[in-house]
Amino acid sequence: GIRIPSGQISKTVYKGLDPKATVQLVYSGDMTWSPDNTVQLDALAEVLEIKLIEKLREEESGVYGVGANAAYSKYPAPRYTFRISFGCAPENVEKLIVKTQELINDLKQKGALPADIAKFKAETRRETEVQLKDNQFWLGYLQSQYYNGDAPDEVLHENEQLAKVTVDSTKAAANQYFGSNLIRLVLMPEKK
Numbered sequence: 001g002i003r004i005p006s007g008q009i010s011k012t013v014y015k016g017l018d019p020k021a022t023v024q025l026v027y028s029g030d031m032t033w034s035p036d037n038t039v040q041l042d043a044l045a046e047v048l049e050i051k052l053i054e055k056l057r058e059e060e061s062g063v064y065g066v067g068a069n070a071a072y073s074k075y076p077a078p079r080y081t082f083r084i085s086f087g088c089a090p091e092n093v094e095k096l097i098v099k100t101q102e103l104i105n106d107l108k109q110k111g112a113l114p115a116d117i118a119k120f121k122a123e124t125r126r127e128t129e130v131q132l133k134d135n136q137f138w139l140g141y142l143q144s145q146y147y148n149g150d151a152p153d154e155v156l157h158e159n160e161q162l163a164k165v166t167v168d169s170t171k172a173a174a175n176q177y178f179g180s181n182l183i184r185l186v187l188m189p190e191k192k
Contacts, residue, residue, distance in 0.1 A: 004028040004081065010184040014191055020064070021093050022187040025084040025100065029181050033078040035154055039161040040173040041070040041080055046120040047112035047170060051103045052084070060099065062092045070177075074148045082177055090188050097184070104178050111171030121162045128158055 004026065031037055049068040056063045066086040073079060088096050131137040132155070145152045 001076075003077075003079070004181070004183065006181045008180070008182055008184075012186045012188060014188050016187070016189050019090060019189055020087055021090040021189070022087050023085065023093060023097060024183075024185040025097070026183040026185070027082040027178050027181060028183075029080060029177070029179055031072060031078050031080045031177075033072075033074045033148075035150075035157075035161050036164060038072055039165060040169055041072055041082070041177060042124070043112070043117065043120050043165045043170060044107070044173045044177060045070040045082065046123065047116040048084070048103065048107065050116045050119060051107075052086070052100065055099055055103060056086060056088075056096055060092075060096065062096050062099075063088045074150075080177060093186055093188070104174065107170060107174035108178060109171070111167035111169075111174070114167060117165055117167070117170065121165065124158070124162060128155065 006029070031041075045068050049066070052063075052066045052068055056066050064087040066084075068082070068084045071081045071083070084100060086096065086100075131141075141155060142152060144150075145154065
């Protein structure tokens with residue numbers, strides 16, 4: 001019965017001496033379990049990470065590293081967690097959180113750029129092509145499909161799922177998954 005708390009939560013912890021801050025923004029909530037929805041979450045994570053790298057690292061030169069990932073599970077309840085994390089100088093925390101929120105709002109209003117969607121699709125196809133040749137992948141995949149009661153041949157229909165990822169679908173996914181459940185965690189160096 002353990003769940004990520006709902007609502008808006010913000011915590012700042014002052015620990016350590018290195019002049020570096022670590023930021024995590026965590027969106028979470030209930031979801032409807034389906035291959036369509038999990039692919040949309042994966043696409044959203046990939047296109048947001050592309051934008052975060054472009055904006056926060058390349059344009060702002062503000063982060064040491066940045067990532068966005070989506071996790072989801074069917075049991076014990078169908079839920080998702082969307083985590084954005086980056087390290088930066090303590091004085092840049094607020095500015096970079098605002099830039100991140102601007103990128104999310106842009107996705108909610110316009111959806112992802114077709115070029116970013118194409119990058120996601122190409123990367124996903126390439127990864128799957130490699131994985132399909134690996135027994136360890138099949139062992140984990142079949143075990144997961146059996147556990148979730150999902151079709152064992154789902155991976156073979158990946159191109160059909162990827163075709164459903166569009167500008168409009170990423171816009172809808174952003175509005176659905178970047179909702180009101182947001183946990184903002186910041187680790188700052190101790191004050192001297």
